[in-house]
Amino acid sequence: MIRAYELTKKYGDNTVVQDLDFTVRPGTVTGFLGPNGAGKSTTMRMLLGLDAPTRGRSTIGGRAYTAHNAPLTEVGALLEARSVHPGRTAFNHLMALAHTHGIPRGRVEHVLDLAGLTAVAHKRVKGFSLGMGQRLGIAAALLGDPATLILDEPVNGLDPEGVLWVRNLLRSLARQGRTVLVSSHLMSEMALTADHLVIIGRGRLLADTTVTEFVATAGGTSVKVVTPQPDALRELLTGPGIDITTDSAASPDELDIRGTDAAHIGRTAAAHAIPLYELTPRTASLEQAFMDLTQESVEYRITTPEPTGALA
Amino acid sequence: MTTAAAHPDRRPHPAQQHQAQQHPYRVTPTRVLRSEWHKLRSLRSSWITMGSAAVLMLAVGLVMGTTYTSDGGDSDVDTVVLVLYGSVLSTLCTVVLGILVTAGEYSTGLIRASLAAVPRRLPVLWAKAAVFAVSVFVATLTTALLTFLAAQFFLHDTDQAASLGDPGVFGAIVGNSAGITLLSLIALGLGALLRSVPGAIGTYIGGVLILPEVLSMLPYDAVESAVKYFPTQAAGVLGSATPLEGDASAGGALLALCLWAGASLGTAALLLRRRDA
Numbered sequence: 001m002i003r004a005y006e007l008t009k010k011y012g013d014n015t016v017v018q019d020l021d022f023t024v025r026p027g028t029v030t031g032f033l034g035p036n037g038a039g040k041s042t043t044m045r046m047l048l049g050l051d052a053p054t055r056g057r058s059t060i061g062g063r064a065y066t067a068h069n070a071p072l073t074e075v076g077a078l079l080e081a082r083s084v085h086p087g088r089t090a091f092n093h094l095m096a097l098a099h100t101h102g103i104p105r106g107r108v109e110h111v112l113d114l115a116g117l118t119a120v121a122h123k124r125v126k127g128f129s130l131g132m133g134q135r136l137g138i139a140a141a142l143l144g145d146p147a148t149l150i151l152d153e154p155v156n157g158l159d160p161e162g163v164l165w166v167r168n169l170l171r172s173l174a175r176q177g178r179t180v181l182v183s184s185h186l187m188s189e190m191a192l193t194a195d196h197l198v199i200i201g202r203g204r205l206l207a208d209t210t211v212t213e214f215v216a217t218a219g220g221t222s223v224k225v226v227t228p229q230p231d232a233l234r235e236l237l238t239g240p241g242i243d244i245t246t247d248s249a250a251s252p253d254e255l256d257i258r259g260t261d262a263a264h265i266g267r268t269a270a271a272h273a274i275p276l277y278e279l280t281p282r283t284a285s286l287e288q289a290f291m292d293l294t295q296e297s298v299e300y301r302i303t304t305p306e307p308t309g310a311l312a
Numbered sequence: 313m314t315t316a317a318a319h320p321d322r323r324p325h326p327a328q329q330h331q332a333q334q335h336p337y338r339v340t341p342t343r344v345l346r347s348e349w350h351k352l353r354s355l356r357s358s359w360i361t362m363g364s365a366a367v368l369m370l371a372v373g374l375v376m377g378t379t380y381t382s383d384g385g386d387s388d389v390d391t392v393v394l395v396l397y398g399s400v401l402s403t404l405c406t407v408v409l410g411i412l413v414t415a416g417e418y419s420t421g422l423i424r425a426s427l428a429a430v431p432r433r434l435p436v437l438w439a440k441a442a443v444f445a446v447s448v449f450v451a452t453l454t455t456a457l458l459t460f461l462a463a464q465f466f467l468h469d470t471d472q473a474a475s476l477g478d479p480g481v482f483g484a485i486v487g488n489s490a491g492i493t494l495l496s497l498i499a500l501g502l503g504a505l506l507r508s509v510p511g512a513i514g515t516y517i518g519g520v521l522i523l524p525e526v527l528s529m530l531p532y533d534a535v536e537s538a539v540k541y542f543p544t545q546a547a548g549v550l551g552s553a554t555p556l557e558g559d560a561s562a563g564g565a566l567l568a569l570c571l572w573a574g575a576s577l578g579t580a581a582l583l584l585r586r587r588d589a
Contacts, residue, residue: 049431050424051588066431070338075428083425085355085416092354099347100429101337140425144337 001026001179002047002148006056009042009203016042017203019056024181024198026147029174031194031211032183035294039203040183041080044152047181048077060148072101072144078137080152080183086126090117090136093125098143107143115139116165130157138166148179155189167193187290191215201294215286223262225255226278233274237265253277341435348439352413352447361409362447365402366455370462372398377463382471391474392484392553395463396456399551403492406448407499411512413444414580415503427589437581441500448496453489460485480553487562491547494569495520498543501576505583520544541568 002024009017017039024030034040045051047058049066057064061074068074084093094108112121115135120128125136134157141149151170155163170193174180181198184190190197190211197214199207207214227233230253234244242259246252257265262281269276352358373395380386386394414437417423430436460476467473476482498520503512524542527535539545540558546565549555560568 045424045588048428050427052586068431071431072429073337077428079421079424079428083421083423085351085420085422087355087357088351089354092350096347096350096354097425097429099350100339100343102340102343103337 001062002058002060002150002181004043004047004056004058007043007046007053007058008055009039009046009051010054015203017046017053017200020200020203020205022198022205022208024148024179025196026179027174027177028195029170029180029182029193030196030198031190032181032198032200033187033190033290034183034185034200034206036185038185038200038294040185040200041152042203043200044077044079044150044181044183047150048075048079070101070144072097072103073146074144075148075150076141076144076146077149078134078141078151078154080156082133082137084125084133084136084140087124089122089124090128090139091121093136094140094143097140101144103143107145111139111142114142131159131162134158135162138169146178149173149181151180151182153183153185155184155186163189187286191286199290199293206293214289222256222258222282223260223265224278224280224282225257225265225276226251226253227255227269227274227276228253229274230255232272233265233269236268236272236274339430339432339435341439344430344435344439345443347429348436348443352443355412357412357416358409361405361412362451365405365409366451368401368405369396369398369452369455370459372401373459373463374466377466380467380470380472387471389472390484390552390554390556391472391478392460392481392488392551393548394472395460395467396485396488396551398459399456399488399492402452402455403495403547406452406492406496407516408513409448410444410496410498410500411503411509411516413440413503414500415507415509415512418507419509424589433584434581437504437577437584440504441497441577444500445493445497449489449493452492453486456485456489474553478553483562484551484553487550487552487566488547490566491550491569494573495543495547497573498576501573501578501580504580505576541565543569543572546572 002022004020004022007017007020008015020039020043032040032043042051046053047060047065049064059065061068065071065075088096090112091108094111095105098104098108109118109121112118115138117132117135117139120132125133128136134154138151138154141151149170154166154170158166167189170180170182174195182190182193194211196210197207198205199209225233230246234246234255237244237257237260242257244258245256246254247256262279266276266279376394376397380394417426426436427433457476460481464474474481476485499512499516502515503509506512506515520543524539524545527542528539530536540549540560541564546560546569549559549562549565550569552559555562559565
C-alpha cells in the first residue's frame with residue numbers, strides 16, 4: 001500500500017508536484033499517468049526518499065520509505081533514468097545491491113533469469129540495448145522480492161515481446177497480492193495493463209479512478225449526426241440513457257448522440273421524414289480522452305470514489 | 313538458495329508476511345561495507361588506476377635507484393623521498409580513483425539505486441571512504457616497501473644506502489602511504505560534494521595542488537606557516553625520514569591531514585543528508 005498525503009515539490013518558484021493525495025492498493029496494478037513533465041518521476045522519487053518533498057509526506061507499507069530496515073524487500077523500484085554503472089556487469093551490479101541487504105547470490109541469479117538476462121549476466125552494461133537496460137532495471141526492482149513495486153516507464157524501449165513480458169509480469173505480481181504502481185505517458189498501454197488509474201497533469205491530481213470507469217466516461221461510442229432539423233430529431237430520440245450534445249455555436253446542425261446506435265437513429269429519422277446529411281458511428285479513443293483530460297489540466301478534474309474506501 | 317524468498321511465486325500473501333517482518337534481509341553497516349567492496353573491485357577503472365599508481369611508483373623508484381650517483385648533487389635529499397619520488401604521480405591516480413568512487417556514481421545515476429537500497433544514506437559514504445582508504449593504504453604500502461627494497465638494491469654502494477631498520481625510514485614509508493591515502497580521501501569527499509568527476513578533479517588540482525604554491529609566494533609569515541599544514545605539504549612531511557628545519561612536526565602534519573580529510577568528508581556527509589539525489 002502506497003499513500004501520498006498532500007505531496008508537494010517546488011524548485012524555487014516552480015511547482016512540479018502540488019498537493020497530491022492518492023492511495024495505491026495491493027493486489028492491483030495502478031497506472032500512474034500524465035504527459036511528459038507532469039511530475040510523475042518527481043513523485044516517484046519522493047516516494048522513494050530520493051527527493052525530499054517541500055510539503056506533505058508519503059508512506060509505503062505504513063511507514064516512510066526511509067524508515068524501513070530492509071527497503072529492497074519492501075519496495076522494488078525502476079527509475080526512469082538508468083541507475084547503473086555502465087562499466088559493471090549485470091551480475092555485479094545486482095550483487096552489489098544485494099550485498100547491502102544480505103541477499104544471497106542465488107536470488108541474484110534468479111532475477112537475472114526472470115528478466116531473461118542470464119546469457120548476458122557477465123557482460124558489461126555498457127553494451128546493453130535500451131531494452132536490456134530496462135530488463136536489468138526490472139531485475140533490480142525484483143531483487144528483494146518486494147511487497148510493492150514502483151516502476152517508472154518500464155516498457156520504454158522494449159520490443160513488442162518485452163512489452164508483453166512486462167504486462168504479464170505486472171499482472172502476475174499484482175495477483176500475488178503485491179502493490180504495483182507503474183507510470184506511463186501512454187494511455188493505451190495502461191488500459192491493457194492497469195486496473196486502477198491515477199492521472200496527473202502539471203503536478204496536480206486529475207483523476208483517481210478505475211480503468212473501467214475511465215473507459216465508460218471517456219471512451220464510450222457515440223454517433224455523429226448532421227441534420228437540418230436538429231431540434232426535431234433531438235426531441236424524438238430523447239429518452240433514458242440517451243445523451244445528446246451539440247456544439248451549437250460552431251455547427252448547430254451537428255449532434256453527438258450517445259446511448260443508442262446508428263440504426264435506431266436512422267430508422268427514427270426516416271419514420272418522421274427528417275433528412276440526415278451524415279450518420280457516423282464514432283469510437284472515442286482512450287488516448288484522445290486522456291489528452292482532453294490532461295490538456296485542460298488545471299480546471300478539469302474527475303474523481304471517482306473508490307468502492308473500497310475513501311481517499312485519505 | 314536457503315530462503316523461500318528466492319521463489320516469489322511460492323509466497324501467497326506477501327503483504328501479510330511483510331507485516332510479520334520475517335525477512336532475514338536487513339541493511340547493516342557490515343553489509344554496506346561488503347557492497348562497497350564489491351563495487352570497488354568490480355570496475356575495471358579501479359584496477360587500472362590502482363595498477364597505474366603502483367607501476368608509476370615502482371618505475372620512478374627504479375629510475376632513481378639505477379641512475380643515482382653520489383656526486384650528482386642530490387646527496388642532501390631524504391632517502392625515502394628520493395626513492396618514493398613517484399608518489400607524486402601515483403597520488404594523482406589514487407586521487408582520480410577517489411573521485412570516481414563518489415562522483416562516478418552521480419554521473420552514471422547509480423547513486424539513486426545505492427541510496428534507495430540504503431535510504432539512511434550516510435552509511436554509503438562511510439563505507440565508500442573506509443573500503444577505499446584501506447585498499448589504497450594497503451596497496452600503496454606494499455608498493456612503497458617493494459619500491460624501497462628494489463631501489464636500495466642499486467643504491468647500496470652510494471651515500472643514499474639505507475635499510476628499513478634505519479631511524480625514521482620505515483616510519484616515513486608508512487607515513488608516505490598514510491599521506492597518499494588521506495589526500496585521496498580528500499578527493500573522495502570532493503567527488504561526493506561536487507558530484508561531478510571533472511569538477512572534483514579541477515577543484516583538487518586548483519585547491520590542493522596549486523593554491524598552496526600561490527599562497528606561499530605571499531610575503532606574510534603567517535601565510536607561510538599556515539601553508540605548512542596544507543594537505544600536500546603535510547603529506548610531504550609524513551613521507552620524510554629526516555625532518556627538515558622549518559617543516560611541521562610529523563604529528564602536527566598527520567593531525568592537519570586528518571582534519572582536511574575529515575572536513576572534506578564531513579561537508580560531503582552534510583550535503584548528502586540534505587540534498588535530493
